Amino acid sequence: EAQVTQNPRYLITVTGKKLTVTCSQNMNHEYMSWYRQDPGLGLRQIYYSMNVEVTDKGDVPEGYKVSRKEKRNFPLILESPSPNQTSLYFCASSSRVPLSGETQYFGPGTRLLVL
Amino acid sequence: SQKIEQNSEALNIQEGKTATLTCNYTNYSPAYLQWYRQDPGRGPVFLLLIRENEKEKRKERLKVTFDTTLKQSLFHITASQPADSATYLCALPRRLITGTASKLTFGTGTRLQVTL
Numbered sequence: 757e758a759q760v761t762q763n764p765r766y767l768i769t770v771t772g773k774k775l776t777v778t779c780s781q782n783m784n785h786e787y788m789s790w791y792r793q794d795p796g797l798g799l800r801q802i803y804y805s806m807n808v809e810v811t812d813k814g815d816v817p818e819g820y821k822v823s824r825k826e827k828r829n830f831p832l833i834l835e836s837p838s839p840n841q842t843s844l845y846f847c848a849s850s851s852r853v854p855l856s857g858e859t860q861y862f863g864p865g866t867r868l869l870v871l
Numbered sequence: 872s873q874k875i876e877q878n879s880e881a882l883n884i885q886e887g888k889t890a891t892l893t894c895n896y897t898n899y900s901p902a903y904l905q906w907y908r909q910d911p912g913r914g915p916v917f918l919l920l921i922r923e924n925e926k927e928k929r930k931e932r933l934k935v936t937f938d939t940t941l942k943q944s945l946f947h948i949t950a951s952q953p954a955d956s957a958t959y960l961c962a963l964p965r966r967l968i969t970g971t972a973s974k975l976t977f978g979t980g981t982r983l984q985v986t987l
Contacts (some may be wrong), residue, residue, distance in 0.1 A: 760914075791977075795925070798979035799915070799960070814974065846914050854964050855973040857903040857922065862914030 758783045761804075762847050763826035768869045769837055771779045777832045777866050779847030787858070789814065790822065792843040799846070805830055806853055822843075837870045846848040873898045873965060877978040884985055890951050892981045894944040894961030901963040904937055904944045909958045909980065918959075919946075951985045958982045 760781045769775055779790065789804035791814075801814030805824040819841055821833040830849075836840060845866045850858040876895045884890050894904065903922045907915035919935045921928045921944065928935045934947040948955050958980040964973045 789975075796979065799977040801974055801976075804974065844912075848914075852903055853973050854975040855902075856966075857905065857920045859905075859917040859920075860907075860915070860962075860975060862916070865912065867912075 758861070760847055760849055760861050762845075762863035762866050764866060765864060766867050768871065770871050771838055772836050775834050775837060775868075775869070777834075777845060777847075779830045779832065779863060780828050781830075781847075781849040781861070783829065783849065783851070783861065784827065785849035785851050785861070786827070787853050788824070789848050790820070790830070790832045791846045791848065792816065792841075792845060793831075794843050802832070802845075837868075839870045842868060842870045873976065875899075875961065875963060875976060875978040876888055877959075877961060877981045879981070881982040881984055884951055884983070884987050886951060886953060886985055888953070890948040890983055890985070892946040892983065893961050894946065894978055896942050896963055898966070899942065899963055900974075901965075903964065904935075904973075905962045906933075906935060906944075906946050907960045907977075909960060909961060911958075914959055917979075948983070951983075953985050953987060956983055956985050963977060 763778045790802040791799045800816045801823040805811045847863040848860045874897045900945045906918045909915040921935045932949045936945045960980040
């Protein structure tokens with residue numbers, strides 16, 4: 757089954773404790789991205805990757821890091837989480853960059869609470 | 872700056888009626904517009920795409936229009952059912968200054984509630 761998986765689905769942590777949220781897709785997609793979703797603000801892009809070893813900042817990259825060492829995986833790293841990073845996070849992928857209307861496939865989401 | 876607006880207030884309609892949701896945008900000239908459905912606590916799911924040279928697109932009970940002059944898209948669900956209750960998001964691409972890539976920007980979504 758074609759899908760995007762994220763782990764963990766739920767995470768409670770404390771300020772400053774490094775964490776990684778994993779994202780994996782099995783559709784051989786080139787383009788992957790991370791979004792955070794907050795009430796009233798909608799989905800905002802954090803980082804995106806056009807292919808292996810090619811990543812770039814989205815609209816709200818501060819406090820986050822990503823890597824793309826393999827085509828299928830795109831982990832999101834919070835080196836020193838802060839309470840303002842409490843949010844619902846989604847990983848998404850598409851066959852290519854969303855220039856021609858490619859469908860974005862979203863993961864199930866990771867709900868993060870930073871105390 | 873580029874902006875997408877969707878009605879933040881929930882839309883409540885009766886089963887069987889047609890639901891109409893609006894997506895307005897400013898300072899954009901998008902090549903296409905997409906609509907997604909999102910259920911609570913779950914990731915958005917793609918529904919329909921309409922391109923700038925298309926006025927209307929249909930898929931089963933769904934219909935999307937795209938008016939590039941008004942900078943507006945309308946999303947219709949005919950014969951609404953309680954199972955259609957969800958939040959509906961519109962999304963538009965932004966071409967970066969370098970012209971080499973594009974980001975997809977989402978509206979905040981409109982929650983639809985269909986009652987019996």
